[in-house]
Amino acid sequence: MPSTSKSHRSSAAEQAPDLSITADDEVHLHAAGYNESSEREVINSMARFRSSPLDFIREVSLHVSGTGWRSYDDVIGQPIFYNGFSENMKSMVLKNPMLVKKVRDLADWRVQVEAKEGLLGEEVMNGQARAGNSDKKRKRRIQIEESLLEVCETMTDNMICKMESKRFIRGAYYLATQLLTRAYHQGVHVSSEEVLRLRAVAAKAAKAKQAIIFLPCHRSHVDYVSLQIICYRLGLALPTVVAGDNLNFPVVGAFLQHAGAMWIRRSFGDDQLYQTLVQAYIDTLLQNGFNLECFVEGGRSRTGKLLPPKFGILSYMLDSIASGRVADAIICPVSTQYDKVIEVESYISELLGQPKPKENLKDFLSSSSILSLKLGRVDVRFHEPWSLRKFIDEQQGRFSRLPRQLDFKDQRARLLRTLGFKVLSDINDVSVVMPTALVGTVLLTLRGRGVGKSELIRRVEWLSERVRAQGGRVAHFAGLPTSVVVERALEVLGPGLVGLVPGLPEDTFYAVDRFQLSFYRNMTIHLFILQSLVSAALYTSVKQGGSPSQQRISFTALRDQVSFLSQLFRGEFIFPTEGLEQNLSKTLATLEMENIIKVTRDPNNSEIVEWVELSDQERAQGRENFDFYCFLIWPFIEAAWLGAISLLMLTPPVGRKAEDSWLPMKNVQDVAQVLGKTLYHQGDLSYFEAVNKETLKNTYQRFEEDGMILVAKSKDKKTPATIRLADEWLPSRDAKGCVKAEGPLWAFAERISISRREGKNRRDGATVQTRVLSLADRVGTELWEGGNMTATRDKEAESAAAKAKKRRGKTKLAVPASRL
Template identity: 40%
Template sequence: MSEQIVISNSLKKKQRQKRRHQKRQEQEFRNIIDNGPQRLRENPVGLVKNIAMHYSGTGWRGYESFIGTKLFYPGYIDKMQNDILKSQSVRDIIEELAERQTQQLEKEQLAKGGKIKKYNRQKQKENRRKELEQIAKQISKKCVASMDDVGKKRVRVMATLVDIILSRLYDQGVYVKESQWEELRKVAEHAQKNNQTLLLLPAHKSHIDYLVINYVMLRLGFQIPHIIAGENLDIPLVSTLLKACGAVYIRREWGGDELYKAVLEEYISLIFQNGLNFQCFVEGTRSRLGKVLAPKLGILKMIVESFAKGRFSDCWIVPMTASYDKIMETQSYADELLGNPKQQESLLGVLGSASVLMEKMGRVDVRIGKPYSLKEWINEQNQIRGPLDILNDGEQKSIILKSLGYRVLSDINAITPVMPSALVGTVILTLRGRGAGRSELIRRMEWLTRMIRAKDAEVVAIPGMTTDDLVDRAIAIHDQLIGQRREKDLLEPTFYGIDRFELSYYRNQVIHLFVEESIICASLYTIIKKGGGKLDQRMQYAELLDEVTFLSSLLKIDMIYKPGTIEDNTHHALQWLVDNNVLYFDQESGWIGLSDMERSSGRENYDFLCFLIWPFIESYWLSCVSLFTLTPPVRSSQDTPVYVDNSLFMKRTQALGKTLYYQGDLSYLEAVNKETVAHAFNRYEQQGIMLRKHYKQPKVWSEVGLDTCYIPERYNSVLIPEGRLWRLAERIGKFRREGKNRRDNEAVSSRVLRMAHELAEQNNQLSANQKTLLKNASRL
């Protein structure tokens, strides 16, 4: 009897602790859109009242009171435009361009036998100057946000619309972590006193990011930021509202347009000089893969240069991320990555779909990293690297910009919470076999949650929901991606991926947490795949480090590694694998292999880590194999590169990849996605294997070729498995998942070389761009 009482008291104590933990979570995480009805049919009167409250700002901080420099005053637009046009930097470039254009006119006039008069020259230059001033005025008009007194009213309209949109799409809420925003509030108050900018640098996952970040800033009492936006969002009516909310429309490419660059640089400098908040996506574009992309440094370069010139005293860098249970663009991402014709897409187009607005997509979780001073960060770099001359030393500037870009991405990865739906998608795609039973799915989801939290990363917890509930919730949200078999003769429901390619977007949201461990496991796989007993499936540490170094270097464009040397990262990751009983490491003998526990469990945890990285390895192997198709045709010189239009080469590579996938020589359809393949080509270009020529006419395009050292050898006109390119493909192939040809000695089969040969014979066929290039060259 007393034993039963002790057990009962123990259970009650655990229940009390659980309730306290849930209460703390509810207090720590706040849903900022939980204060009103979400749908017209549910409560039409309440919805109208809710709209009125949002337009007036009743019930929250309102529109007049916010932390940050004053905005939305009369004359803001005119002041900004005038300051840009009167600035010394813009005046100088106008003067320089006017002089250059005048000189060009003089050359043309002299070539025709004309004479140059001083009076006419001055007049011509003045005319050029006036034309350039008008162009600069139009550029500034396009760029400058409409944050004046009229814009304030439009912000009210936009905030009300966004509240309705987010409430409908993300019916389970938009959550923030209170402690993070309290810290940002203190930094923002300090920045306001010192006329300094908050530089918001979020990850870019969806068009919805534009709405979510600004909306959260507005609701929580911060000055809404100016935000860099592509011209594809410059849509009539909508653009008026977005510009009032801080949108700064810029071209995707401005190439050699010096005047455009000068106007944009000056505007950004003025924003920071006036202590106005600023936001840009450090990746430059939306990630179609689910993980962060390598940084695009154009806007950061302008900011750092402006700081180095003394245009502003300091700014505060704020890494941010918005994590979604589901984003609306994954299908279009998948289509685009598979090489299907790209549909012109915009925020309005995405939200304008009635079917999208009827969906319930779960919740959004917004997180921010610890803000830090740009000035202090650059001072730290000066101490680490020695005195830096950012303005005059291009190499030092490049190092600093890359360091800052990757620091921000690392910060974003550190704060990004893993959504429950991403957990379910990850488990389904990292199990061997066609599907998983419900009990297995729950067991693996609980294991993955523990592993992620063991890495000090956050898994979004939903108070009151068990793992069973979270599985059901994720399947309901992703019912078009995750299928369920319920046949009568099945012992339990079985779940499977309906569209594994699209579902891989959610799996990739986890990879940054385990990238170093996954690379170690894939490196060890080069010996494990050969089979045998325990003593046959082990590797010396030095050999493992060599394989890890090769693979890490190969994937460096796609993967964001933790700060530190390759040796340090490998040591820490290996220790984690040992601590979690995945591998053993005998430090005396130097041998590394699968732990006994991992062997007894069917190496499920080891396989999980390999499954995360294998699709990327497949992409790089496919990209390497596709380089064989750049071989000069049989009847051409084998010592000179043959160049192929890059867009044609990409289509050819994807066609080769799809053929290999459906014939069983490629394990993952995700491997043919054009984004990872393009990254692989960039890496091979960095390594001097692939050559590229860039052109600007008739549009921006490029053509690619193979360095002569890597041109494959032929025997009787047939490509043979020898040479540097073959050895590279062989080495990458060692890491691939075993499949149809796992017993072959050669990773690149004769079938693959035959296909490459057939494609290479088409290399003499010119694309439209190449024909135009040849035609223009013949005229010279």
């Protein structure tokens, strides 16, 4: 396809017709998703037994008999629905040369161990060349190989998907469509342009016997259901879906396995046989051109934004191609967006520290009871597919041009990381911003308690324009007034999230559950992350008050703070790859063009920026645009500050040596959440969503990478990971035993704090300093009394300390040289 600019592609895609997938005999093509006729089609197309028993029976019979398109006969892809498919797949996996070799190697290793330990007889142990010794070894090796193959056969049977009955698939499609369109009453929508392109790519791949690897984002269990429905209805071969075996519970597990799920363990550990078996199965699927689906983020995002890529299964797919065992596969990044995500309430409970319940049939059925709610629609968007082989060749070509040649391990790690973040970037490129995300974002980026309806509509229109200007896409409005779109979004969000103040001259709305609404706000932040970081850096001067000239910031100071923040959030957000200087230059130009900032340049060289400040126009309109960008990033800045302040709890009590002071990681993070809740209710933390387990974990991960904390992890899963502060980050105590507000850790927290939202309780820095330090120290004392791990510290802790020391020699987060 000819290359086009992102904004042009976005505009073209937004104007392309939508296809709505319903339970009708036809796929509905319409100019946009939000129109009266399409909604009625989606709702009324579903025959209900009570209201129309004859139509209901007719629909069921058509699906059972496979009439028309329901037969699923003319499928683009490799044949999978035939008796014996599962057994054939098992046979191919078990004959995989890599698996056969691994079984032999493990058997040889075991025979050698048994011989060395004298379990095969004294003669064998001493290596005496008596007749019968080699025969005894051979028989034992065969016995072990047979045993291992039996284990492989059982594991393979439990793992592989078993899509071999078209009648079952037809029934599963009908059931899934009935359930999904009851929950999402406006249906599942795709872009006609993207679907036509995907079908063309699929047809070409099928001829070459190449697999399409669908890599969707993951926000809900509905993700894989919607993709399977789309593939079925549009005549594409259903992909095998990589799924965690936590969903493999009675009844539901077997159903999903026959509908396309392949079950894998959540953790492979050091099980070499299982690792090889997974690789063998993926090789077999790709070698035979069977489509595959894997969630690049691993688990579901509990925060609404994309999570960093997980490289587990992705590495197996990459190795299949890079090794040459598979010629090529086609990568297709997929974005799935919802007006409302069914599981959000449970996500909030988890983020606030409640343990994630184990999946079971009872919870599955109870969660399905909400499928009668009207949750709006699902929008699925497909990025232009691309060759994985071509990607690998291009990256390896770049590696060959580097000044320093990378070894195989470094090349593989860089290749995998680049692949993961490219897929996430592609997903962001095609993501559609839903009306609920627009409304939720507006409500959480206003200074007032509430907002009038007319102002809400105006800001939604403004935000829609900004999304498009950033190359993003907004869900189709079909020419409907924004007021109607806003009303529908408010209806879907419901009074539990957005409240209405009664008895006022104008309808006034306010955020009831800010934490839950933040899930929808986070669906837009990736579009504005650069503007948000620059605004947060500029805010360090704006918050000082005074005349406009006193609120400006030098370019050097701005750049340093943007660099610091981008380094701090490198695991939270996906930044453009052009580097700090280029990204900063473009962002300043954009903000200047929008008349949000005013830039003063060197009189002798217009390319050199000297000062940055708010424009007069932005001040005149109450800083609403500047504030919008700040409000987007402030909760994350708060969370990072909380993470830094919580490290003060790790200051060892008086008389205890730092090197012998380890605490359970889980305990520390749990107590950090309690500290955050306390700071929020006492007014020292502005955002309750900052008390977020997921963001806190990411923050601690960054601290570990930069050598601020040392983490010791045992190979034994029953032994908890332990944590302590690195020596150079340890705060000191005064004569009274209190933690001092000095040293690198306190300076680091203060560096974050200067970009935090100003609050009335924080204007007196000395008071806050005393209060926060005292609280952190007090909570830390209780933590030490309840969870000191000095007695259980092992050699792994020493190893962690040594590795962290090497990392600290390479990275200094407090004085970063980062790239956006």
